[in-house]
Amino acid sequence: xxxxxxxxxxxxxxxxxxxxxxxxxxxLDRLNLAHAAVFSAGALVGIDIVTRFGxxxxxxxxxxxxxxxILGVLIERIAFRPLAGRHDSHFAGLIxxxxxxxxxxxxxxxxxxxxxxxFPADAFPSVRIDFFGATFSLLQLIILVIxxxxxxxxxxxxxxxxxxxxxxxxxxxxxxAAVLGLNVGRISSLTFAISSALGAVAGVxxxxxxxxxxxxxxxxxxxxxxxxxxxxxxxxxPGALIGGLILGLAEVxxxxxxxxxxxxxxxxxxxxxxxxxRPQGIFGARKVREV
Amino acid sequence: xxxxxxxxxxxxxxxxxxxAACSSDGGDGGGGGELVGSGTGAECTIEAAVPIGxxxxxxxxxxxxxxxxxxxLELAADELNAxxxxxxxxxIEDDETDPKQAIQLFDGFVADGTSIVLGPTLSNTAKQAxxxxxxxxxxxxGISNTAGGITEIGDYIFRDSLTEEAVIPQTxxxxxxxxxxxNVVVMYSNDDAFTESxxxxxxxxxxxxxxxVAETIxxxxxxxxxxxxxxxxxxxxxxxxxxxxxxxxxVPLVTQARELGIEQPIIGGxxxxxxxxxxxxxxxxxxxxxxxAWNSASDNEQNLAFxxxxxxxxxxxxxxFAAQAYAGLQIIxxxxxxxxxxxxxxxxxxxxxxxxxxxxxxxxSLDENRDAVHEALVQIVEGGKFAIxx
Numbered sequence: 001x002x003x004x005x006x007x008x009x010x011x012x013x014x015x016x017x018x019x020x021x022x023x024x025x026x027x028l029d030r031l032n033l034a035h036a037a038v039f040s041a042g043a044l045v046g047i048d049i050v051t052r053f054g055x056x057x058x059x060x061x062x063x064x065x066x067x068x069x070i071l072g073v074l075i076e077r078i079a080f081r082p083l084a085g086r087h088d089s090h091f092a093g094l095i096x097x098x099x100x101x102x103x104x105x106x107x108x109x110x111x112x113x114x115x116x117x118x119f120p121a122d123a124f125p126s127v128r129i130d131f132f133g134a135t136f137s138l139l140q141l142i143i144l145v146i147x148x149x150x151x152x153x154x155x156x157x158x159x160x161x162x163x164x165x166x167x168x169x170x171x172x173x174x175x176x177a178a179v180l181g182l183n184v185g186r187i188s189s190l191t192f193a194i195s196s197a198l199g200a201v202a203g204v205x206x207x208x209x210x211x212x213x214x215x216x217x218x219x220x221x222x223x224x225x226x227x228x229x230x231x232x233x234x235x236x237x238p239g240a241l242i243g244g245l246i247l248g249l250a251e252v253x254x255x256x257x258x259x260x261x262x263x264x265x266x267x268x269x270x271x272x273x274x275x276x277x278r279p280q281g282i283f284g285a286r287k288v289r290e291v
Numbered sequence: 292x293x294x295x296x297x298x299x300x301x302x303x304x305x306x307x308x309x310x311a312a313c314s315s316d317g318g319d320g321g322g323g324g325e326l327v328g329s330g331t332g333a334e335c336t337i338e339a340a341v342p343i344g345x346x347x348x349x350x351x352x353x354x355x356x357x358x359x360x361x362x363x364l365e366l367a368a369d370e371l372n373a374x375x376x377x378x379x380x381x382x383i384e385d386d387e388t389d390p391k392q393a394i395q396l397f398d399g400f401v402a403d404g405t406s407i408v409l410g411p412t413l414s415n416t417a418k419q420a421x422x423x424x425x426x427x428x429x430x431x432x433g434i435s436n437t438a439g440g441i442t443e444i445g446d447y448i449f450r451d452s453l454t455e456e457a458v459i460p461q462t463x464x465x466x467x468x469x470x471x472x473x474n475v476v477v478m479y480s481n482d483d484a485f486t487e488s489x490x491x492x493x494x495x496x497x498x499x500x501x502x503x504v505a506e507t508i509x510x511x512x513x514x515x516x517x518x519x520x521x522x523x524x525x526x527x528x529x530x531x532x533x534x535x536x537x538x539x540x541x542v543p544l545v546t547q548a549r550e551l552g553i554e555q556p557i558i559g560g561x562x563x564x565x566x567x568x569x570x571x572x573x574x575x576x577x578x579x580x581x582x583x584a585w586n587s588a589s590d591n592e593q594n595l596a597f598x599x600x601x602x603x604x605x606x607x608x609x610x611x612f613a614a615q616a617y618a619g620l621q622i623i624x625x626x627x628x629x630x631x632x633x634x635x636x637x638x639x640x641x642x643x644x645x646x647x648x649x650x651x652x653x654x655x656s657l658d659e660n661r662d663a664v665h666e667a668l669v670q671i672v673e674g675g676k677f678a679i680x681x
Contacts, residue, residue, distance in 0.1 A: 006518045013516075114352070116539040121573035128550075135552065210515035211546040211571065214539060220513050252519040260508045260520055261481065 002134040003252050009140040011248020012147045013206055018225040018232070018240040019150055020198035026235020027158060027167045028191055031094045034075050034101035035199050035225075036218030037108075042068055042200025043213035044108055047117045057123050061204060068200025069193040075100055076192035081185065084174070105215050116214045124208050143205050150198065151241045158237070167191055227271045233281030242282055247271065326406065326633035328377070333628070340380040341633035343368070343623070344405035346396045346420065348412035351388025356435060356612045357412050362605050363613035364409065367620035370600070377627055379620070386411045386420075393420035401427030406633045409619050412612075414438035421448050430639040434619040435612055437561060439488055442661040449642050449661040451619050451652070453584040455485075455561050456492045458667045462582030463496035463533075465669035465680055466558050472531055474503045475558075476524040478517075478544070479535035481509040489535035489560035497533070505529055512537060517544045521551050531555050531580075537562045542571035549575040556580050556671075564611075569675055579672045580680060585614040585652055586668040588679050597651045618650035622657075 017039065024032045042064045049060040079096040083089045127138035158164035166187040169177040178184050206221070207213040228247055232239025247267055254266035274282065328337030345364055348357035361383050372378045382405065386393040393411045397420045400408050407430045411417050414436040424431045425445035433441055433450030442448050466472060475497065479490035490507075497504055505527040508520050521544075524532055534557060536544060541563050548557060549572075556578050559568075563581040572579075587598060587608060597617055601609040609617075625648045626641030627633055643661070647654040655665045670677040 002522055003519070006522060010516060010519065116542065116567075116571075118542065118571050126550075137550065206515075210517075210543045212515045212539065212543040216513055217515065220515070252522075255508075255519040256523050256526075260510060260523070263519075 001132050003256060005134040005136050007249035007252035008245060011245035012144040014224055014228055014247055015147045015241045015244025016202040017221045018228040018244050019237055020195045021225050022229040022240045023195040024191060025229060027171055029171045030080055032097045034097040036222040037101035037104035038068055038071050038196045038199040039203040039218035040215055041104055041108055042203030043207040043217055044112050044117060046204040047119055050119055050123055061201060064200045064204050065197045068197035072192035072196025073189050076189050109215055116212050118211050119208055139208055151237045155237045231271045231274050231281055233283035236283035239281055239283035328631045331631050335628045335631035336376045337633055340378040342405045343379050343381050344400040344408040345383040346386040346393050346410040348388040349385040353388045353412045359610050359612040360616040363616040364620060366601055366604060367617045371624050386416055390416045390419035394423055397423040401429050406635055407623055407638050409434050417441050428635060430635055432619050434615045447639055449657055451622055451655060451663045452615050453663050453667055455489050458582040459492040460496040461667040462669050463500055466580050467500045467502060470530060470556055472502045474505050474529055475531045475533050476505050476527050476529040477533045478508045480512040480540055483512045486535045493533050493535055512540060515543050517547050521548050525553050531558055533558045535560045538565045538567050541568055545572045546575045569672060576672045582667045582669050585611040586670055586677060586679060589668055591653055594651045614651050618652045621650045622648055
């Protein structure tokens with residue numbers, strides 16, 4: 001039971017990262033590899049806010065959310081928008097976002113140094129909950145709830161709201177969207193802002209959960225999140241959540257049955273297995289593209 | 292730019308470098324045997340001051356360590372010079388935590404007749420700079436290098452800093468005695484040379500103490516979530532968990548272990564011997580056992596006097612880097628007095644004979660591999676600080 005609980009909570013962290021990631025990747029069809037840098041930025045700036053200004057974590061999280069949103073707008077403006085007219089804009093954006101992510105990390109290193117940082121011990125109430133013989137913390141539960149809530153809210157947003165319709169139109173055909181009178185730039189910016197704000201807050205929650213944050217924190221999760229969104233099905237928010245949970249469970253059970261050295265191999269092998277069975281991903285629809 | 296012009300510039304710079312090298316003082320500061328004195332041991336008197344070089348990281352990533360080393364070395368020189376007979380003249384240079392800079396400094400020390408060099412601060416830097424001294428016949432005393440292979444560079448390279456291989460067996464022996472260990476789980480990050488060698492030392496020590504290893508669990512140095520691994524470890528119900536990890540991984544690992552209700556002692560390697568562990572893990576760090584070359588609570592008389600003098604002079608307490616630097620000059624003093632000479636080869640010869648020299652680290656010997664041998668201190672975190680495990 002403890003294993004199952006640990007797996008679910010580990011997976012919910014991956015899912016939190018993947019949901020923000022897939023919002024841009026799946027909806028706008030842009031792969032933003034600066035997302036890991038935003039994740040680290042959220043964690044480090046959040047720690048700075050709490051330690052330097054003595055503010056509570058409940059004030060820090062909204063501030064980090066805003067910071068993430070600003071970073072998201074910047075990423076879209078700097079790394080993606082100038083490339084919009086190019087025929088290879090997908091690939092060029094991928095490269096330019098790696099470049100921008102590296103710049104963000106360099107700035108973070110200049111500000112905070114290469115050391116590992118952490119929140120003060122009393123930043124978050126450490127309440128333990130016992131559940132059918134397993135134990136977990138209030139924080140882990142909150143992360144799981146946030147992941148599920150985000151998935152539901154964002155799914156609704158993309159499917160039903162005006163903004164969501166705009167996003168999908170842009171993904172399908174930016175020129176047509178512009179002709180229809182949609183403000184392409186604004187909708188793209190907004191999507192990036194939401195995605196990065198979630199990424200930055202995910203960084204804070206992740207750091208609270210493991211009691212360590214460093215520049216490389218985001219990178220470790222990024223590759224897994226990429227695998228998750230491919231398995232979950234491109235652009236599928238429920239897929240990102242379920243994919244994250246599958247990966248979390250796979251890791252925990254791999255450690256306990258196969259051995260710790262094989263953890264990542266087992267986890268990624270399982271993802272391949274899913275793809276062999278369902279190439280379009282768990283929730284993916286088969287897309288037919290006219291070239 | 293044309294190829295021709297490039298060649299001209301390159302050639303010009305090489306010429307300039309050659310000129311600079313020629314104009315630097317190539318004489319040996321010893322000058323006609325003034326460094327050889329009369330008498331031996333405490334009676335030894337040498338006319339000229341013995342020139343001692345030091346390359347410490349005063350700027351860059353390891354700056355905090357370098358500062359401690361510089362302070363302690365100056366304090367040691369002042370105190371030794373006050374006793375008379377032999378005086379030491381320090382030239383403390385900044386290696387900028389950069390091997391390239393250290394190599395330049397070592398070149399300078401070889402050329403200017405320095406008798407012996409202390410440093411560099413980091414093992415990584417030492418590995419690249421020490422060969423320069425070895426080739427130039429200049430003895431080096433490492434005072435903080437703990438990585439394997441440093442003294443294998445050559446017969447002019449010594450160190451007074453205990454390696455992991457020297458500390459860990461003592462840590463394991465003390466913990467086995469204290470807790471009656473029979474069965475432990477070992478965890479280590481298997482993608483880092485330092486933690487890998489620490490793991491080897493732990494495995495050997497556990498075997499020679501007759502402690503069963505229920506399981507060896509590996510992780511990556513970039514890992515931060517250890518809950519799944521710790522669940523697995525907890526399942527064996529071990530008497531202790533033995534960990535070889537860097538402090539970046541040590542903090543989350545210890546925090547999460549306590550969170551999952553693992554109350555057993557956690558025994559760490561040198562990565563755990565850091566104030567950052569206590570700052571980062573808070574209450575969770577209580578009961579962590581780690582060996583060290585030095586602890587402020589060690590009550591040898593010399594050490595108490597050193598802590599008082601250092602605190603009075605610099606307004607803060609010394610750390611292990613300071614203690615090892617201070618002991619470094621004490622050892623050099625013993626080596627100089629042994630042959631009553633400040634010449635390079637005489638000091639080197641004196642260092643090979645260092646045996647049970649009383650220092651702030653306790654009685655230090657240098658073994659046939661030129662590595663330090665002295666009693667390590669096994670510490671336990673109690674009440675938010677490192678206390679001595681008794």
